[in-house]
Amino acid sequence: MRRLSENYRENVAELDRLLRIGENFDLLKKTLTIGRDELTLYYVDGFIKDAVMQKMMVYFLSLKDTCASAREFMQSHVPYVETDVTEDLDTMLLMVLSGSALMVGSSFGGEAIIVDARTYPARETAEPQNDRVMNGARDGFVETLIFNTALIRRRIRDTSLTMSYMNIGKSSKTDIVLCYMEGRADPKVVENIRKRLSRIKTESLTMGAESLKECLIRSRWYNPFPKIRMTERPDTAAAHLFEGNVLVLCDNSPQVMILPTTIFDFLQETNDFYFPPLTGTYIRIVRHLVFFLTLFLTPTWFLLTQNPTLVPDWLTFILPNDPGRLPLLAQILIVEFMIDGLRMASMNTPDILSNSLSVVGGLILGDFAVDIGWLIPEVILYMAFVAIANFTQASYELGYAFKFMRILLVVLTALFNFWGFGAGIFIIILLIATNRSVGGGRGYLYPLIPFNAKALFSILFRRKKPDVGHKA
16 A cells, blocks of 8 residues: 655655656646634545535635644644545556545645545436336436445445445456445345455446446357346346345446346336236246347248248248349348448438338348349338347347247258257247356346245236235
């Protein structure tokens, strides 16, 4: 641990050198003369609460002297709620660069006072774009960590709620919070996640939660099924805390990690719980069926087109009369790539034009492709259904995992017919079964493996909220 010296002038010179005062226009130094003593403040312009610091400086200048130790001065003359005394030089630098104000005084010796009067630029806690609900709360996480912890605290007013602070990144020094409910979360899972976070050695977390996720997932990169569920909704995060899960919040990111994660967690949506049990169950069943159709619809149709003799008479209408100029496999793959191309184009198109251009572009491309014989209407129909049905759940990562598995099924079916189709299903099951969630605890297929009938029933069907009785 590096420490300040007992000499005030040497401390000011050292802090000036380390913070490069004069080279950085936004790193400010303010020296106040209080009687025969001096008080020097360091802070970052744009992070500090100007009104608070101005009022404190006016008060400091009204004093006759600072003839007191740092702790005595803090307790007697620093009228702010979040203050601390430290002699660790690295802590001082970290707090200044994080937005706090640092005070060194001629009578403080080797200690300094930290005033946490920081404020960060922040947007409104508006509803997330990719996880909307028809009923219920309209707030969402933002890029400011303290706002996110407050949104959770607002929903869980329990002393067992624990917010454990960590710092990751050699240069970025990103603030991380490990959040769980004492007594509900598995202590082994909490400790395992804490150790994995503490072992991360990286230069920075430039992409926020996504960079942190990549640091946590070092193995089985080839498995496309997501290992960590992310949410931008405080109500969803609070519900998972009550179920015994652990949250990891990362500064500069509106996404919160939910650990550990199972494949069935991705199939639940917040909307299910803002409707009565019967309606919620219907919505959940429809969503499950539609989403799984995105995986099997085109491979199954492609398999039947390769074996038309197995199609019963009442289903012969699904077989194409004209297969087109390109092989069906090529047509399916072309449309798969075209859908992603249109999606990326719409993301980079100005908002005022994105909806109209994406719809018109898709119609024009599809119409011309059919006219010149590249594609047949059946391929466009089934792939259009798949593209729309992918939006029935919020996780883009799970959607792309299903997309990769769908392409794998189609290619294997084209190569090996029935054997390829069966092999593709086996590979999908194997990838899901061998996938591992971060943090340990429950398996990725829980509650199917290990089997828990009650938990599985609650996933498939929306149950009424239990009434917890009160004992006199």
